[in-house]
Amino acid sequence: MEKIKQAYNxxxxxxxxxxxxxxxxxxxxxxxxxxNKVIQYKxxxxxxxxxxxxxxxxxxxxxxxxxxxxxxxxPKYIGHQVSAIAPFSAITSMLTSTLNNGMAIYEMxxxxxxxxxxxAEKFAEKLNFSKNADGFLTSGGTLAxxxxxxxxxxxxxxxxxxxxxxxxxxxxxVSEQAHYCIDRAARIMGLGEQGIIKIxxxxxxxMDISCLENxxxxxxxxxxxxxAIVGSACSTSTGSYDDLHAISTFAKxxxxxxxxxxxxxxxxxxxxxxKHLLDGVEKADSVIIDLHxxxxxxxxxxxxxxxxxxxxxxxxxxxxxxxxxxxxxxxxFNLAKRTFECTKYMxxxxxxxxxxxxxxxxxxxFIDKTHDTTLEFAKLIEKHPNFELPVTPKxxxxxxxxxxxLDIQEQNNIHSKIRQKLIENGDFxxxxxxxxxxxxxxxxxxxxxxxxxxxxILLEDILKLENTFKxxxxx
Ligand SMILES: Cc1ncc(COP(=O)(O)O)c(C=O)c1O
Numbered sequence: 001m002e003k004i005k006q007a008y009n010x011x012x013x014x015x016x017x018x019x020x021x022x023x024x025x026x027x028x029x030x031x032x033x034x035x036n037k038v039i040q041y042k043x044x045x046x047x048x049x050x051x052x053x054x055x056x057x058x059x060x061x062x063x064x065x066x067x068x069x070x071x072x073x074x075p076k077y078i079g080h081q082v083s084a085i086a087p088f089s090a091i092t093s094m095l096t097s098t099l100n101n102g103m104a105i106y107e108m109x110x111x112x113x114x115x116x117x118x119x120a121e122k123f124a125e126k127l128n129f130s131k132n133a134d135g136f137l138t139s140g141g142t143l144a145x146x147x148x149x150x151x152x153x154x155x156x157x158x159x160x161x162x163x164x165x166x167x168x169x170x171x172x173x174v175s176e177q178a179h180y181c182i183d184r185a186a187r188i189m190g191l192g193e194q195g196i197i198k199i200x201x202x203x204x205x206x207m208d209i210s211c212l213e214n215x216x217x218x219x220x221x222x223x224x225x226x227x228a229i230v231g232s233a234c235s236t237s238t239g240s241y242d243d244l245h246a247i248s249t250f251a252k253x254x255x256x257x258x259x260x261x262x263x264x265x266x267x268x269x270x271x272x273x274x275k276h277l278l279d280g281v282e283k284a285d286s287v288i289i290d291l292h293x294x295x296x297x298x299x300x301x302x303x304x305x306x307x308x309x310x311x312x313x314x315x316x317x318x319x320x321x322x323x324x325x326x327x328x329x330x331x332x333f334n335l336a337k338r339t340f341e342c343t344k345y346m347x348x349x350x351x352x353x354x355x356x357x358x359x360x361x362x363x364x365x366f367i368d369k370t371h372d373t374t375l376e377f378a379k380l381i382e383k384h385p386n387f388e389l390p391v392t393p394k395x396x397x398x399x400x401x402x403x404x405x406l407d408i409q410e411q412n413n414i415h416s417k418i419r420q421k422l423i424e425n426g427d428f429x430x431x432x433x434x435x436x437x438x439x440x441x442x443x444x445x446x447x448x449x450x451x452x453x454x455x456x457i458l459l460e461d462i463l464k465l466e467n468t469f470k471x472x473x474x475x
Contacts, residue, residue, distance in 0.1 A: 017094075019059055027066055028087055031073035032449055037426030038074045040067060070429060075450040076458075078443040079429040081236070081264050081397075086296040086362070092353035093298055096346040103344035104336035113333050115348035122360070123289070123305050126269040128282035134309030134332065137291075137301055137347045138339050141263030142181035144288035144304040147340060149185050149228060150315040151286065151306065152257035156227040162316065166190050171224040173197045173215060175207035175242060177235040179261060194224065204391050205240040205435070207231065212250050228257035233278055234265035237433040237442065238390065239397025241265060244280030251285075260287040263302065265395055267294035270363040274371055277394060285311065291351050293446075294370075294396075295363055301347035312338050370396040370445040377443075377455045386463060390435050399433060399440035402466055412439040418465045428458055 006012070030036050042050065047068070056064065071077060072084040096112075103109035116137050124133040138144050149172065154160070159167045170191050174182045176198040186196040197215055202208045212229075219226050229251050231242040244260065251258035260266070260281060266289030268274040269281065281287060286306050292299035306312040313331075315338060336342050354362065374396040381387045381400050388403050404411045415432060416439055422428045433442045441462070443455075 016059055020062060021091075023059070023063060023066075024087075024090065027071075028073055031071045032075070034074055034076060036071060036074065038076050038429045039070045039423060039426050041424045041426055042068070073447065073449075074429075075447050075454050076428045077447055078445055078450055078455075078458075079431045081290075081293045081444050081446060082299060083292055083294065083296050084447040085298045086354045086358070088357050089296065089298055089350050089354050092350050096349050099346065101346050102342075103346065104334075104342045106333040109335075109344075109346060110333075112346040112348045113335055115352045116335065117332060119303065119348055119351060120305065123269075123303055127287060127305060129305065129307050132309055133305060133307050134312045135303055135305035136312065136335055136338055137303055137344075137351075139302070139341060139344070139347075140292075140300040141179070141261070141288055141290045141302050142184065143340050144263075144290075144302040145181050145230070145259065145261055146185040146188060147304050147315050147338075148259050148286035148288060148306070149182075149189065149230075149257075151311045152228040152259060153189060154314045155285075155311060156255075156257055157225075168225045169194065169223055171195045171197050171219055171226045172228045172230060173199055173212070173219075173226055173256075174230040175199050175201050175232055175235065177201045177205050177207070177237060177240065178230060178232045179236045179263065181263075182230050182261065194222065197224075197226070201240075205235060205238040207242040207247065209243055209246040209250070212247075216254060226254065226256050228259055230259045230261055231284070233260050233262045233281070234395050234397065236264065236397075237435065238399055239265070239393055239395035239444075240391065241277050241394060244278065244283065248280055248283035252283075257286070258284045260284045262287050263290040264293050264397070266290075267363060268367055268371075268395075270295075270360060271367040271371075272364065273368055274395075282307075291347070294367060295351065296354055296366060297347075297351045300345075301351060366448055367396075369448045370450075373450060373452060373455075374398050374443070374445050376452055380452070380456070384459070387459065390438075390440060396445040397442070398444075399435065399442045401438065401440045402462070408438060414466060414469055415439040415441060417469055418462055421465050422461065427461065430458070 072082060101109035101112055103112055106113055120135040123135060138147060153170060154162065172186050172195060183196050197219055199215055200208045200211050216226060229247055231244050231247045233244065234241045248258050265277060266287060268277050284307065286304065288302055288304045291297040291301040291303065331337055374393055378389060378393050378398055381389055386403055387400050390399050401415060419430060419432045419441060422430060431442045433440055
């Protein structure tokens with residue numbers, strides 16, 4: 001029992017906890033003030049080697065984890081869509097990890113379950129859904145969309161798929177610009193490649209609505225039964241918002257389910273200034289929104305909302321009678337009935353701790369600031385002699401590239417090399433994406449402290465790197 005006694009020693013916890021909170025507070029301050037690099041880049045094999053040969057423990061281990069991780073609170077982190085969390089929620093995470101309530105049934109997470117219901121009611125209000133809406137939290141946008149699409153299939157198929165399996169060739173329509181999680185969901189549902197109908201996008205990288213009828217007809221000729229259409233709000237690569245009104249009209253006409261992937265952009269319903277981007281959202285049958293993207297919450301935490309609460313019980317028809325006894329509709333508090341997870345993290349507490357501390361207004365400030373700066377930066381690029389945009393951004397996601405007379409292949413190589421070098425230097429973290437065969441550098445402003453001045457420095461760094469690569473090539 002010697003090791004067990006050590007592992008549960010509360011005085012040891014107190015001492016290390018205090019030291020760690022001080023360390024994290026300093027780390028956050030240094031990150032916000034850009035005193036450290038955004039990333040200490042190591043090649044995968046070197047990272048593995050480092051940890052294989054590692055032998056420190058306790059706080060030293062945690063400090064070295066920090067040192068060797070990417071730092072989202074540095075304003076020069078402008079890469080993937082994961083939030084620089086509100087620090088208070090880290091304190092919450094310490095508590096929820098300690099409580100470790102499993103959430104599957106009411107008694108195993110009573111507070112977190114009640115908070116989850118309150119959050120769903122708030123989102124229903126913000127989405128302009130009626131009182132008949134309901135939703136719950138799940139582990140990430142990928143799982144959330146799969147959950148919603150399973151409910152869509154139960155609703156739109158003639159037979160009980162949960163019981164009998166796929167009895168027809170079901171299909172889902174989605175823009176070619178959508179996040180790959182929709183394609184993955186379709187395949188997990190056994191629909192195969194034919195079951196995912198990719199709709200071409202227009203010059204703004206939005207779903208081309210004029211193609212819908214034709215694609216639907218083609219599907220019918222192939223004997224496919226379209227069950228759902230998915231709108232992106234917004235898309236991952238360019239942050240483009242599909243025309244939700246038009247998609248909804250189409251869905252209604254064809255009697256198919258309308259799902260919205262709002263993993264990134266759904267949060268704009270909290271902003272007076274930007275909520276118009278989600279016009280038409282109230283017409284969807286289901287919507288998902290990641291709280292760990294634009295809502296300052298530690299990963300993972302995603303809300304999946306259903307316009308009709310009945311549908312939220314429809315995903316899994318499997319019964320586990322020992323867990324719940326009452327009629328389905330009364331069972332909002334036994335969450336595992338509706339979620340993929342059995343044991344689930346107390347994600348509602350992480351989110352609500354931010355709301356209790358700062359109010360819902362904090363999200364509006366966050367959204368406005370990150371969007372405003374991105375749109376200002378877009379104007380700067382539009383006027384810049386060396387850079388161009390593929391499309392004027394609407395959100396806090398922006399793609400751009402160098403104007404160049406090199407052939408596309410060479411331009412692509414240079415852009416990839418520039419991005420790699422930026423990461424290896426560790427001064428910035430940005431990503432890249434390919435649009436119409438061209439590599440673009442891609443930014444997402446996930447940190448409210450990223451200012452125009454940081455982005456101007458980024459442009460200077462990129463121009464210097466371009467010069468270096470061109471000179472190297474000339475020699
Ligand atoms: C539009 C969109 N949908 C879904 C996802 C996947 O969400 P998650 O990483 O929470 O599974 C992303 C992630 O970037 C996204 O941008």
